[in-house]
Amino acid sequence: MNGLTDKELITEVLTTEKNLANLYNTAVEESSTEPLHTDLNSQLNQALTKQNETFKLMQQKGLYQLEQVQQPAIDKVKNKFAQAAGQ
Numbered sequence: 001m002n003g004l005t006d007k008e009l010i011t012e013v014l015t016t017e018k019n020l021a022n023l024y025n026t027a028v029e030e031s032s033t034e035p036l037h038t039d040l041n042s043q044l045n046q047a048l049t050k051q052n053e054t055f056k057l058m059q060q061k062g063l064y065q066l067e068q069v070q071q072p073a074i075d076k077v078k079n080k081f082a083q084a085a086g087q
Contacts, residue, residue, distance in 0.1 A: 007063045014058065017051040 004012070024044035031037040058064035
């Protein structure tokens with residue numbers, strides 16, 4: 001192969017799945033007919049499912065560590081977004 005570690009490889013897979021979901025989301029938003037909207041929405045849901053499966057696999061293998069955030073940091077972000085929404 002090209003020398004990628006397992007973590008690098010699966011991270012690339014996850015990034016690609018996220019990008020694919022973003023593309024499908026844009027296509028769903030911009031679709032002009034109901035049949036196309038329905039088909040694209042189905043593809044979006046499948047992409048999101050695959051993305052979540054990859055994320056869970058990475059967590060199980062210890063390749064995706066989540067950071068525990070304290071409540072004051074959460075409140076700060078919530079307030080920031082609340083202020084932005086009020087503008």
